[in-house]
Amino acid sequence: MSQDKIDMLQRALAREKAARKQAEKIxxxxxxxxxxxxxxxxxxxxxxxxxxxxxxxxxxxVFENIVDAYVIMDLWGNIxxxxxxxxxxxxxxxxxxxxxxxxxxxxxxxxxxxETFKNLIAEGTVTDSNFRIITKQKNEKLVHVxxxxxxxxxxxxxxxxxxxxxxxxxxLQLQKERLLEKLEKSNNELQEYAHIVSxxxxxxxxxxxxxxxxxKEDNKDKLDxxxxxxxxxxxxxxxxxxxxxxxxxxxxxxxxxxxxxxxIDLDALVSDLKTILFVPDHVSIxxxxxxxxxxxxxxxxxxxxxxxxxxxxxFIDKDAGLVEINVKDNGTHYEFSIKDNGIGIxxxxxxxxxxxxxxxxxxxxxxxxxxxxxxxxxxxxxxxxWLESKPNIGTTFFFTLxx
Amino acid sequence: MKxxxxxxxxxxxxxxxxxxxxxxxxxxxxLESGGVYxxxxxxxxxxxxxxxxxxxxxxxxxxxxxxxxxxxxFFGVIEESYPGLLATYKDPIEMLSSIENxxxxxxxxxxxxAELPTFEVVEKTQNTLVMIYKSSRAMxxxxxxxxxxxxxxxxxxxxxxxxKLNEDGTxxxxxxxxx
Numbered sequence: 001m002s003q004d005k006i007d008m009l010q011r012a013l014a015r016e017k018a019a020r021k022q023a024e025k026i027x028x029x030x031x032x033x034x035x036x037x038x039x040x041x042x043x044x045x046x047x048x049x050x051x052x053x054x055x056x057x058x059x060x061x062v063f064e065n066i067v068d069a070y071v072i073m074d075l076w077g078n079i080x081x082x083x084x085x086x087x088x089x090x091x092x093x094x095x096x097x098x099x100x101x102x103x104x105x106x107x108x109x110x111x112x113x114x115e116t117f118k119n120l121i122a123e124g125t126v127t128d129s130n131f132r133i134i135t136k137q138k139n140e141k142l143v144h145v146x147x148x149x150x151x152x153x154x155x156x157x158x159x160x161x162x163x164x165x166x167x168x169x170x171x172l173q174l175q176k177e178r179l180l181e182k183l184e185k186s187n188n189e190l191q192e193y194a195h196i197v198s199x200x201x202x203x204x205x206x207x208x209x210x211x212x213x214x215x216k217e218d219n220k221d222k223l224d225x226x227x228x229x230x231x232x233x234x235x236x237x238x239x240x241x242x243x244x245x246x247x248x249x250x251x252x253x254x255x256x257x258x259x260x261x262x263x264i265d266l267d268a269l270v271s272d273l274k275t276i277l278f279v280p281d282h283v284s285i286x287x288x289x290x291x292x293x294x295x296x297x298x299x300x301x302x303x304x305x306x307x308x309x310x311x312x313x314x315f316i317d318k319d320a321g322l323v324e325i326n327v328k329d330n331g332t333h334y335e336f337s338i339k340d341n342g343i344g345i346x347x348x349x350x351x352x353x354x355x356x357x358x359x360x361x362x363x364x365x366x367x368x369x370x371x372x373x374x375x376x377x378x379x380x381x382x383x384x385x386w387l388e389s390k391p392n393i394g395t396t397f398f399f400t401l402x403x
Numbered sequence: 404m405k406x407x408x409x410x411x412x413x414x415x416x417x418x419x420x421x422x423x424x425x426x427x428x429x430x431x432x433x434l435e436s437g438g439v440y441x442x443x444x445x446x447x448x449x450x451x452x453x454x455x456x457x458x459x460x461x462x463x464x465x466x467x468x469x470x471x472x473x474x475x476x477f478f479g480v481i482e483e484s485y486p487g488l489l490a491t492y493k494d495p496i497e498m499l500s501s502i503e504n505x506x507x508x509x510x511x512x513x514x515x516x517a518e519l520p521t522f523e524v525v526e527k528t529q530n531t532l533v534m535i536y537k538s539s540r541a542m543x544x545x546x547x548x549x550x551x552x553x554x555x556x557x558x559x560x561x562x563x564x565x566x567k568l569n570e571d572g573t574x575x576x577x578x579x580x581x582x
Contacts, residue, residue, distance in 0.1 A: 008426045015429075015439050019410075023441035030443075 474548020
């Protein structure tokens with residue numbers, strides 16, 4: 001073999017050896033890199049695992065402590081997981097039970113539920129869906145469901161739902177509706193009854209009145225002054241009795257809330273009243289500030305102001321009578337005041353006067369119902385009524401009406 | 404450039420032209436590595452260029468033709484080492500059109516720092532494919548050789564026209580028609 005060839009072969013061999021060493025070195029480095037990478041991976045795996053455990057136990061806590069029934073199911077309705085309230089609601093033996101929720105749907109609601117399920121899968125969520133189910137123990141329940149789809153990498157894999165038993169709530173609602181209906185009916189009946197009774201009560205009064213008149217006519221020469229006076233007392237009493245019956249009727253109708261609420265201009269209402277009411281010459285009625293417009297029923301508001309103003313006029317004993325009407329805005333309500341310089345009311349009667357049939361002055365035109373009607377109207381307008389008064393100096397009635 | 408390209412190249416030179424020629428081109432070249440290559444190493448592309456230039460000078464075969472032959476040899480390496488990769492394809496057009504999205508992805512798993520050319524698919528039908536090759540190495544004939552062998556692998560024939568889009572051949576259009 002020539003020297004050149006030997007040299008060439010030696011060079012080739014040297015290259016091969018060097019290449020092998022180089023490869024070994026590279027692989028060694030790679031092995032070391034891999035080892036380091038593995039160490040790092042192990043550490044971060046441990047960290048991730050710890051984090052996952054923590055999150056998992058937090059989620060488990062939420063799952064267990066949630067008050068409502070919480071169910072996770074697959075896309076075919078098979079229950080994958082549920083919490084204790086769900087076990088109670090569905091009346092299972094325990095959490096391990098295998099069941100399909102679709103099998104529990106009441107047959108008549110099946111169509112509705114499968115539509116809802118389709119929506120759930122298409123939209124991702126379903127809220128406020130109500131339907132009936134039949135529990136494991138064969139009880140029918142009405143449930144309210146909010147559900148959403150659980151996705152994995154964008155594709156739906158399961159559904160979760162919060163289920164509430166609204167059977168009782170629903171029956172209470174129905175019961176309430178029935179009661180309201182009944183109440184309305186009996187209210188109407190009562191109203192009608194009050195009308196009939198007042199009519200029936202008034203007609204014997206009119207007969208008595210007529211009879212008394214006839215007796216008076218027939219015996220007008222035979223009756224002495226005392227008897228005539230007694231007859232006139234009978235007439236007055238009869239009139240009072242009739243007034244009393246009318247007032248009772250009015251009182252019973254005030255409580256009935258009609259739906260006809262409108263905007264009432266109280267300024268116009270009070271100036272109308274001033275022309276309707278009998279105001280003696282020595283009494284002046286002053287409205288100190290423009291009165292507001294409020295939402296309410298005209299007839300009732302008229303009754304309210306009429307009663308208070310005529311009361312104020314009635315009990316004025318001074319030579320120059322003064323009635324002052326004022327208003328102030330206190331945010332949610334208007335506060336009205338009606339002030340007079342009349343006989344005043346002793347403090348011990350301040351509570352009593354709003355109760356029915358508590359007239360302090362026995363007179364023919366005072367039945368003791370007026371202020372109780374006033375109180376009822378103020379109540380209807382979510383307001384309050386009170387008074388300040390000093391005997392012989394005057395009285396101020398305050399009341400509030402909701403805006 | 405990945406070591407495997409060098410080691411396979413040197414093997415082929417030794418096979419076809421003998422150890423003397425291999426020794427000659429290595430000694431003629433000014434190689435940083437000293438001609439010592441391992442498939443798992445990484446070396447400068449200029450070394451490959453020098454080896455090719457000296458081989459071309461020695462054999463009077465153009466660099467392009469050398470690359471073409473080398474690529475055909477290299478396809479054999481792929482066939483032997485990664486039969487699974489080739490088995491995922493039923494059709495050469497499918498395989499060539501997914502160089503970028505599949506084959507190079509797999510290459511990067513083994514050689515994360517590999518500097519790969521890009522093959523942009525411009526047009527594709529069942530039997531035709533137009534791709535634009537881009538690489539600073541201008542080794543388009545290496546690509547052409549691999550393509551030829553790809554058709555052969557699937558027992559198909561094709562006419563492949565290579566159209567240089569610039570002077571130095573770093574951008575080349577491949578017009579492939581399956582016969």
